Amino acid sequence: MKARSALLLGSLSATLVAFALTSPRVIAADKVDPVADAKAFQNFYFQKFPDVKHEDFVNGPYSMNEDMKRQWQEKEEFPPYEFALDAGKEMFATPFKNGKTYADCFPNGGIGIRQNYPYFDTKEGKVVTLELALNRCREANGEAPYSYVKDEMASLTAYMAFTSRGKPMDIKIPDDPRALAAFENGKRYFYTRRGQMNFSCASCHVQSPGERIRAEILAPALGILNAMPIYRSEWSGMGTTSRRFVTCNSQTRAVPLEPQADEYRDVEYFLSYVANGLPISGPGARP
């Protein structure tokens, strides 16, 4: 009895060692290679779901389930984000008290630029998201900042996303060790288990896209931010990327971080970059 279990244990450890030795990227201190990471990330989904058109991944759960897709396409004729979108368009055009507008803060007057966010600010040495840029614009012009997770911020980003609809995600990583570190940090956050439920983002969105968690169909991680901001039926309202990060953390019973915490900015950077080439589909509607 003892001999058999010892043999089993021995062979198991031998297998593990062999596996570890043959795995190509096990060595910890390898160079950060976002291009290779993005390619591997996209190929993983393209191969796992060969019947899904590449650009369709940005539609989240609808790319995973035909019935849901049909219902969503019908609803897109009169989408639930329509009110926020109209409000956002109006807000964007309304000048600040000092007479300036949002257009003065952004390249191309803020139109058709959403696909370039988030970007790495080499002066600041950090990732800057669209929401962060919008609030900085407000504060620079003497206006109070908006909440990062919903309402006005979601309406503004809904409008800006709409002006970029169809444009391919185009995130740049400058040749700067801090930018590479931010990318790697975001990647690590994405795969790290957290909360009492011990889930990582990958647990649901890499291991189980198309499958159900309770009654919901899980979206693939590829292109998951392309539809932001989203009207979520669960929220009966709009929410930004930050809102989703915060609620995802709570759902796995982890205390959420601040909406524009470094970790969240970095994971947004990572997820957006690996979706480069896939179209912006925001603002979106989700269950």
Place this chain on the structure above:
Amino acid sequence: MKRSLPLAMLLALSLAPAARAANEADYKAAYAAAEAASKEAAGMRNQWTVTVSTLAAAKKAADGGDFDRAVAAAQEAEALAKASIFQATSEKDAWKAMEIR
């Protein structure tokens, strides 16, 4: 003899904790330990929602004079906090196992 030994052990174990009800000093010690662990978890930016709520429940029970429940909750909060610290520490390397290559 064989059957009565485990039974005797069971009886001994069940009797031991009920020997003395918890008092405020027990609670303060348990709470301090739990709070320290909770702070460490928060410092690692890996706090669990259940740690926070269980710690709050411990305080609430103590404020109401129920030190038995307060101590039990504080001990549970400490265990949860320590588990979250373990999670943060082990995930520093373990995350790579989930990475798409």
Place this chain on the structure above:
Amino acid sequence: MASSIRVRATSNGDITEVQALIQHPMDTGLVKDSKGEVIPAHFIQQLKFECNGKDVFVADWGTAVSKDPYVKFSFKGAKKGDDLKISWTDNKGGSDTTTAKIA
């Protein structure tokens, strides 16, 4: 103030397809705000679509209908160019009405 009703009606032979999106909080009266106070019930009680003097769709709603309700239905007997009148009333005495042409 902009209308709370967005509507699109298209004629398809004898059948007219109607879609409408109505902006309304549809509060159930069961939800508390951040201060812990109940948000009072505020919901559409009746929604009516009229065409050529006849009611073609009447809904008696309660609190089970979600915020910003979306309605889709078809009816017979109208043609392109006809007027479709939509109106709603809610439990607080609020109301709105709009008219759209069937395209």
